[in-house]
Amino acid sequence: MKNYSILFICLSLLLFSLQWPLPALDQEVKTIVEVDWQRGVLVMECSSGLDPQISNLSRARFLAEQQIQWQLPTVFLDALFPVTLDSFYSVGEYVKENTKAALSLGEAVRVNNKTYTHLSTDLKEVVVRYDFPFFGESGIILPLLTHTNSFPMERYLGYVPVRDFPGLVIYARGSYPSYGKEGEEKVKPALFFRIFDEELNLVLEREMCDLRSLKKWGMAAYSYSLDETPFLPRIGPNPLRTMARGVFGKNGTDIIIPNKTARQLLAEESNHRLLREGRILIILDQP
Numbered sequence: 001m002k003n004y005s006i007l008f009i010c011l012s013l014l015l016f017s018l019q020w021p022l023p024a025l026d027q028e029v030k031t032i033v034e035v036d037w038q039r040g041v042l043v044m045e046c047s048s049g050l051d052p053q054i055s056n057l058s059r060a061r062f063l064a065e066q067q068i069q070w071q072l073p074t075v076f077l078d079a080l081f082p083v084t085l086d087s088f089y090s091v092g093e094y095v096k097e098n099t100k101a102a103l104s105l106g107e108a109v110r111v112n113n114k115t116y117t118h119l120s121t122d123l124k125e126v127v128v129r130y131d132f133p134f135f136g137e138s139g140i141i142l143p144l145l146t147h148t149n150s151f152p153m154e155r156y157l158g159y160v161p162v163r164d165f166p167g168l169v170i171y172a173r174g175s176y177p178s179y180g181k182e183g184e185e186k187v188k189p190a191l192f193f194r195i196f197d198e199e200l201n202l203v204l205e206r207e208m209c210d211l212r213s214l215k216k217w218g219m220a221a222y223s224y225s226l227d228e229t230p231f232l233p234r235i236g237p238n239p240l241r242t243m244a245r246g247v248f249g250k251n252g253t254d255i256i257i258p259n260k261t262a263r264q265l266l267a268e269e270s271n272h273r274l275l276r277e278g279r280i281l282i283i284l285d286q287p
Contacts, residue, residue, distance in 0.1 A: 029067060030047045030048070031045065031046050032045040038221075040218060042080060042131075042133075042140065043132075044129070046071075046129075046130070048126055049124060050125065051064070061119065061126050065128060080105065084191070085191050085192060086249075087190070087249025087252075108132060113131055115131050134218060135214075135216060135217050135218050136216070142215060144192075149211075154201070154202070154266060155272075162267050164271065166235060166236025166237070166238065167236045167279035168235065168240050168241075168242070170242055171244065171283050172243075172283060173284060174186070174285065176247045177246045179246050179247065185247050187253070187282070187284060189282075190251065193253045193254055193255065194255075195256075195257055196254060196262075197257060197259045197262035197263075198246070198259050200248070208275065208276060209277075210277055213278045214278065216278075220280035221280070221281050221282070224283070224286045224287075228281065235279055240264060242258060242261040244257065
């Protein structure tokens, strides 16, 4: 556990413990964590051993689940802090400088995100799974949004043949030149990212996005499949398709797109809308 998280975890534990009695056990809670970028969910599978001295299985299971519930704020924040926030920060690095956001993130465990609970086959452990969505009404992303009004988007004034597009698909499989670094790297998913053209002119960043759309589904959807069907409500039936040309940023999250594509997006106000509303699909290699 990183030192900067201890204070925030302790504060969250204090708040959370007001609702839950101190468990009778002091068992270790083991956690398996997955960041499901395709669904936009932080998945946690927590397990705790049953007390072998308690013969009543239901009672032993209840106490083990209580132990998991008590330690949930700690393991939740410890799982969340390494998640990539943007090209500069992980979530943990960001909240180190923004304590208000840290306390709000700790409050996320109050939402009922339990998806299932079961006993292990040897009846020695109880396993509880939690899904914490990044977006939506109770999304983790909410305390990390700092702007209230969208920043203006630069409009391309030259002529470029263009039409209105319902969405944007960026194919970003493979490795690309890393702008500002040596060699190549893969595009990495993040909660927030930026798009640049090949001359490093900014096309999109989070502050340009509509706040309601960010809360609803973020800046973009990530997928490891070429099948666009599940994303049609987001990108429409005939989106603008383009290839990534490079990667930018310390964390390798920002995407360089062709100049022509950038101009198509910025030349028409209607295409500004698809960027602002996060109507973007980014296709990556399977991790």
